[in-house]
Amino acid sequence: MDTLIDPGTRTGPDGLARCAWVGAEPQPGAAEYARYHDEEWGVPLHGDRLLFEKMSLEGFQAGLSWITILRKRPRFREVFAGFAPEVVARFGEDDIARLMTDAGIIRNRLKIEAAISNARLLLDLEPGELDAMMWSFAPASHARPATLADVPATTPESDAMSKALRKRGFRFVGSTTMYALMQSTGMVDDHVEGCWRAA
8 A cells, every 4th residue: 555655755565655646556547657657757858759749648638637648648659650740740631530539549629630730830840949949948957846736837937838839830738738748858857855766
């Protein structure tokens, strides 16, 4: 049984203290969350395609729990051609109709259309430009949160990233969504004090 160590962490059956959002065993999805937390969340991520995938998935997550997206991610990758922007950019009405009938993903037409539109915008950029632009908003310093209550929903940097992307026409890139992206891609490190990854 997991034990609450402090307001920010929980220790799992393996004895590791993790950010409390991972959840407690045997809570559904806790093992998947633990793997994601340990191996991906907060690890610096670079590359236009990888950041496009993350942007797309974070957009699909808006209003939903991340575990929902995490469980559906393999199917998302399959039906969105590995989030290769040059392929997604060519998606048309037939593809949208196909995606809208796929129960393995989030069937939200606006989000699907946004992913396609964003892929087309990405192709207008120079190779590496999306990576450089997004990482330009990573703060030079960032205070480690002591508890989950100290983790912000947005920051001036995520506000600025959102504004810059929206100015270029990108969709589903609100400040809250972009801060979640910044956390997951290691642009900020929000592993709370006491989490084994914080070390």
